[in-house]
Amino acid sequence: MRDPNQYAVFADERSRPFFSLLERVPERPFREIIDLGCGAGVLTRSLAERWPQAHVIGLDNSPQMLAAGAKHAIPGRFDLVEGDILAYDKPTDLIFTNAALQWVDGHETLFPRLAGLIKSGGVLACQMPSSFQQPSHLIMEEVARSGPWAPKLADWRQLQVKELEWYGNLLLEMGFSVDAWQTTYHFLLQGDDPVVEWVKGTSLQPILNRLDEAERAAYLAEYAHRLREVYPSQAHGTVYPFTRIFFVASRVD
Numbered sequence: 001m002r003d004p005n006q007y008a009v010f011a012d013e014r015s016r017p018f019f020s021l022l023e024r025v026p027e028r029p030f031r032e033i034i035d036l037g038c039g040a041g042v043l044t045r046s047l048a049e050r051w052p053q054a055h056v057i058g059l060d061n062s063p064q065m066l067a068a069g070a071k072h073a074i075p076g077r078f079d080l081v082e083g084d085i086l087a088y089d090k091p092t093d094l095i096f097t098n099a100a101l102q103w104v105d106g107h108e109t110l111f112p113r114l115a116g117l118i119k120s121g122g123v124l125a126c127q128m129p130s131s132f133q134q135p136s137h138l139i140m141e142e143v144a145r146s147g148p149w150a151p152k153l154a155d156w157r158q159l160q161v162k163e164l165e166w167y168g169n170l171l172l173e174m175g176f177s178v179d180a181w182q183t184t185y186h187f188l189l190q191g192d193d194p195v196v197e198w199v200k201g202t203s204l205q206p207i208l209n210r211l212d213e214a215e216r217a218a219y220l221a222e223y224a225h226r227l228r229e230v231y232p233s234q235a236h237g238t239v240y241p242f243t244r245i246f247f248v249a250s251r252v253d
């Protein structure tokens with residue numbers, strides 16, 4: 001289950017890569033646009049604004065997220081649809097996907113399939129976190145494997161995102177022109193244990209969903225304690241470096 005309110009806590013920091021990605025999408029007369037893993041669709045609406053002639057669909061498999069975003073839809077112009085990225089198979093002009101494909105396994109087959117859906121002159125634009133070797137995520141895993149909750153988390157594993165070069169090479173080999181880059185944001189977060197609050201909205205959810213209330217509280221206490229050493233609270237806040245990869249692949253034919 002996903003919590004749109006927790007995801008929205010750092011709305012400003014989380015929306016920035018969406019716009020960095022959007023800025024690099026070339027100006028082409030797209031007619032059909034899909035935002036895969038659109039969440040509440042608040043940001044997807046900017047796609048409908050930039051390409052007013054297009055039909056824009058935001059697709060997500062979380063009814064909670066879609067319900068939170070229903071008010072942003074413009075029926076017939078910008079629709080929010082419940083569905084699974086794994087099942088998406090409609091050829092389209094622009095596939096835009098921000099901070100979502102890290103949740104989908106099997107990038108070896110997923111990316112060639114999605115790239116194969118891009119119509120002539122179309123674009124695949126993707127951003128994913130590349131944060132899984134950061135202390136916040138390594139410690140998340142260490143705590144998961146070492147506490148009394150470990151048996152309940154045996155089937156949990158960290159999300160898998162490959163190196164940027166892997167995605168770039170794949171798309172080049174498929175004949176796309178590729179604009180790829182990586183950015184490490186240094187967020188200055190406020191409040192108590194803000195890095196825990198950050199990951200609670202994303203990567204930590206599959207762990208918390210597997211635990212009961214008492215285990216959840218104990219896990220969070222241990223995790224927060226460990227993170228305080230690595231991300232200390234300083235005079236102006238807590239600095240949280242966070243790396244993301246971006247690529248915009250354009251079909252040249």
Ligand SMILES: C[S@@+](CC[C@H](N)C(=O)[O-])C[C@H]1O[C@@H](n2cnc3c(N)ncnc32)[C@H](O)[C@@H]1O
Nearest residue numbers: 037038039060061062065084085098099100103
């Ligand atoms: C971190 S949120 C990003 C939301 C939005 N793209 C943004 O930039 O704010 C990831 C979204 O991907 C969705 N998602 C994850 N796996 C999915 C799947 N297999 N099919 C459809 N949506 C999925 C989640 O429900 C969630 O709303």
